[in-house]
Amino acid sequence: MNHATINILFYISLIVILPIGAYLMIRWGKRIVKPISRDIDKSKSVQVQGIAFKTFIYMIPSIIGFIIFAVPVMYFSHLMKQEDYCIELIRVNHLKKTDPILKERCDCLDHEELFQKAASADKVQ
Numbered sequence: 001m002n003h004a005t006i007n008i009l010f011y012i013s014l015i016v017i018l019p020i021g022a023y024l025m026i027r028w029g030k031r032i033v034k035p036i037s038r039d040i041d042k043s044k045s046v047q048v049q050g051i052a053f054k055t056f057i058y059m060i061p062s063i064i065g066f067i068i069f070a071v072p073v074m075y076f077s078h079l080m081k082q083e084d085y086c087i088e089l090i091r092v093n094h095l096k097k098t099d100p101i102l103k104e105r106c107d108c109l110d111h112e113e114l115f116q117k118a119a120s121a122d123k124v125q
Contacts (some may be wrong), residue, residue: 021069
């Protein structure tokens, strides 16, 4: 993947996919308010710890769903950091395109672009 593709997919996942997960989590929270309030009304004494624990238990599916919707953002963020790491790896160690370290650590990234950015970073410094 090249830098532009990673950036586009990162921002799509950040602007579209993550808010969908947050929306579904809020929807689920609104859905469980009524059963919890009915339980509170039926109980003779109110215990905050019990209500908090019950709310947490009821919210577990929405928390898991939100984490699932957050995975693409974390993945593309990881790829952005890996790209910076690979550029520094090439620049500092003066690696060649056939180097096994580069193939092992930077296999999913565009090697031509990495070498161009590493060369331009050397010129700046």
